[in-house]
Amino acid sequence: MPLLEVDDLEAAFLFADRTVRAVNGVSFAVEAGEIVGLIGESGSGKSVTVQSILRLLPSPGRIVRGAIRLNGVNLLDLSREQMRQVRGRRIAMVVQDALAALNPVIPIGEQIADVFLAHTQVKRQTAWEKAVGMLRRVGISAAEERARHYAHEFSGGMQQRTVIAAALACTPELIIADEPTTALDVTVQQQILALLQQARSELGSAILYISHDLAVVTHLCDRILIMYAGEIVEQGPTRTLFRSPKHPYTQGLLASIPSLHGDVQEYLPAIPGLPPNAAALPTGCRFAARCTFVQERCRAHHPELVSVGSHHAVRCILYEATTP
């Protein structure tokens, strides 16, 4: 049984005048201790998928269909209180904008201590000491003193470390990292990624890593899911995906990564065009409008996700025919 199993998830925002279908029938699994990358442009539904897993969809978002199972238990069936006990203890979250995620008027240490107080039977003093311990563990020097500081007194990297400390506090089985390095400069990025890898090797936590950037996740992830317009369009082991990307969208993404040997300045063009409006999705393939290989049939026929190799699946008409 996988650790996390998202099964045919469909989430939508029901506005008064329109319905935005952000996630449409997404299914995937994360095994215990595995690091999975979930890649897509902004608006592809990757963040909504994450919010659905934690059941923290902002209003008027709704999970319309599907199941989200953690060790076989459907999270959507849990009571509010049960769900609260899952968050932060079994599934922890690391966010992109650490500064915004930290309360500006509460000392850093207290915000980590709050996690212990919420999930374990400890006294405030013990929680504080444990929080200081967590800060030390994520590599913050003079942790006793720094714990009394406020978020704005920390550097960007230290803010992100604080958020990771809060996430690791209760040794979660799954860490969801939503673009945790986007706002940081390159050297700090590497430190944060190393910290996440360390969490996997030391705590055995699985990681679902969300990013819009394939390049960042190549060395981190065991497996990669590519999302486009609310669906998974390709999934497979990292190596396979890099060697033989099948979906034109994946190929486009890979092509826009600057070559390691080439000049770094020389960015290759990103895929031209914009993803479709989630309030008015096309009937056929959702990528058709931007695809270089588009055929007549693409605009009418919505392709299924089909297997093209071991653990490798793609959602494209080009591969549907070969596997009837």
Next chain:
Amino acid sequence: MDFLKRLRRYPVALAAGLCILAVVLTALFAPVLAPYDPDEMDTATRFAPLGTPGHWLGTDEFGRDILSRIIYGSRVSLLVAFTAVAVALAAGGVLGVLAGFSGGVADVLLMRLMDLLFAIPALMVALGVVGLLGPSAFSVVVALGVAYTPLFARIARSAVVGVRSAAYIEAARAMGASPARLIRCEVLPNILPILLVQVTASLAWGILDEASLGFLGLGVQPPTSSWGAMLTTGRQYMYQAPSIALFAGAAVLVVVFAFNLFGDGLRDLLDPRSSR
């Protein structure tokens, strides 16, 4: 018009807007609508109670018809509030634009001055002005106009400063556009929504403050009928004729409520982010 179409989606604001329109029309056509001359005294029918045929809202201490006085009172309220806000809008707008465009020391000094004026409550400023000019409709207009000026100056200045630094203004300037043209074409369209909301809110204030001054005996002087003054006399004759104070107060409440509702709706309508 697009604006009217969108207004239809805010039924409360629309109703409030219609109510304001009705009050404005009442003020304009007061001589047609009022059943009596508001100043006509009739000692035979002093303190006629509520529901007296011919005087449905009763009469006051001089036998004047209360309904007619309330209808005529709307003229004072609206006229004072509209003129005062217009004065504040003009003065504040000019000061704010000047401060915003000149920048530097002039900007700092002007805005410090506005901050100081802002620290003094509007009613206090108004009391000072009326104290020096003597109570009259003109004094009230000047008083409230002065009191509301800092608000508009702040809005105008921040808009000018915001627009001034925008790249397209630099471009327009480089092409030789004059400041007046810039204000008309670039600044004004940008701040129109905020100004509109602020004007509506200030009109509500203006009516309330005019009534407060009237109540304190510092507004329009008798025998002109104004809602504030009616409340003062109404208080003296609370037992003989409760309807004087009751209806004058209700008139203020209804009109101010309508302006506030309209302002609220306007804010939501013009600024989609502040959806309630």
Next chain:
Amino acid sequence: MLRYTLYRLLLFVPLLWGLSVVVFVYIHLIPGDPVQAMVGASASQEFVAQLREEFGLNRPLLVQYVDWISGLPAGDLGITFRSRQPIAPLLLARIPATLQLALAGLLIALLVGLPSGILAGLFKNSPFDHLFSILSLAGYSMPLFWLGTLLMVWLGVSWKVLPSQGYVPFTQDPLKNLQYLVLPAVSLGLGLGPYIGRMARAAVIEALQEQYVNYAHAKGLRMRTVVNRYVLRNAMISLLVVFGLNIGFLLSGQIVIEELFNWPGAGRLIVRAVLERDYFMIQASVLIYASIFLAINLLVELLHAYLDPRVQLK
């Protein structure tokens, strides 16, 4: 914090000086001859000239200003025009009554506005919130004196529950003093409550949209912890700031309430000065009122700096 406090206090001095200039200039800029206005148009030219001489109004403005401001630090606010009494003791005698009413009114306003506004904000778009929005807007539009009159007639006169007008000093008869306080304080409180409620609602809604609230939920914190430590704590800080900015406006309603209930506060003194067109009294009281509001603003700013660690940086 100490350094910040000293810095702010130091800045307060030029601010007060600026205020004195503004008040002085503003009163002298108003067209018309103040003495003529005070004694009326029928007074003889000689009489007016004599008065101008007596009050030093024939001197250059700068001399008048220096004369006026040099007395201020010692608490000399000048003398009244009609009774020729020193102004400072007159104003000072009114302070206890004014302060008592202001604090009682604010307390009631907070008790009414704060819980309802917070609840409306936390349960935005719920039926309670809609009810709150309509009621608070109606309360916001309610003329204070009308509300006071209704309460006075209803509770004070018809039911004879409470004395409707007047004042007894607390030191003389505490119970009577409080009985007299109830109606004006409730009127003021009910008048201000809607403002505070609306400010509180806006502050809570703003705080709820912050990412750290969302992240607090993601950390699995209990609802109570999230609301207390992540929503309300931050909302109350921003409410404090808005409150500080609007305090002058909030308390200007008190002038009307004092007049309505014959409450012998500073507000009534000012209204009388305005009616009598006592130029010196108006000048002094506007200065004092505005200084008090500036001082309250300063206090609020210091409190804000103490509560919000980000402030002192600037």
